[in-house]
Amino acid sequence: MGKNIITTPRYGKNFKDRLYLPAIYEGCKVTFKHFFTNINNSNAVDTLEYPEEQPSDITSRYRGLHRLTHRADDTIACVACFMCATACPSDCIFIEATERDDNKDEKMPKSFSIDTLECIFCGYCVEACPCDAIRMDTGIFSLTGNSREDFVLNKDQLLSYKGAFGEENSCARS
Numbered sequence: 786m787g788k789n790i791i792t793t794p795r796y797g798k799n800f801k802d803r804l805y806l807p808a809i810y811e812g813c814k815v816t817f818k819h820f821f822t823n824i825n826n827s828n829a830v831d832t833l834e835y836p837e838e839q840p841s842d843i844t845s846r847y848r849g850l851h852r853l854t855h856r857a858d859d860t861i862a863c864v865a866c867f868m869c870a871t872a873c874p875s876d877c878i879f880i881e882a883t884e885r886d887d888n889k890d891e892k893m894p895k896s897f898s899i900d901t902l903e904c905i906f907c908g909y910c911v912e913a914c915p916c917d918a919i920r921m922d923t924g925i926f927s928l929t930g931n932s933r934e935d936f937v938l939n940k941d942q943l944l945s946y947k948g949a950f951g952e953e954n955s956c957a958r959s
């Protein structure tokens with residue numbers, strides 16, 4: 786019994802197509818044309834010399850790094866209800882709840898961390914929070930580190946960030 790052999794077609798009809806070098810040449814020509822055009826007229830290029838030059842057009846709707854807010858009396862606004870973690874499509878919010886130590890009838894997070902390497906910055910956690918306790922209004926768009934752990938924001942870090950667009954540190958809730 787003969788074997789069922791499938792012959793796949795070779796793309797490119799003529800010798801020039803099959804040589805590939807003309808296509809590579811055409812691609813390089815376009816690349817170098819733009820390269821030298823931009824070198825000769827760098828003012829016309831709409832790019833920033835980052836990081837020396839920072840963007841100045843971040844608006845209040847921009848979803849930057851998260852922060853946890855405080856109430857008016859400076860206590861943590863989060864009541865560890867897990868709504869944000871439940872809404873998170875990336876499963877990158879980790880909360881451990883405990884009893885409050887500030888005489889309020891609610892819980893508070895013993896630990897609260899966000900793995901920003903998993904986060905897709907969708908903002909669902911902010912939408913889901915019933916207490917205005919988590920926001921993404923820090924205006925911080927860049928986070929650097931040397932290890933994976935550097936990108937996991939813990940509770941203290943999240944509480945230390947300020948809002949960049951007014952209402953620096955407080956939530957709407959008392």
Ligand code: SF4
Nearest residue numbers: 873904905907908910
């Ligand atoms: S922004 Fe989206 S992915 Fe990131 S922590 Fe919030 S819900 Fe999860």
Ligand code: SF4
Nearest residue numbers: 863864866867869914
């Ligand atoms: S940040 Fe908001 S949604 Fe998340 S646990 Fe705290 S109170 Fe609940």
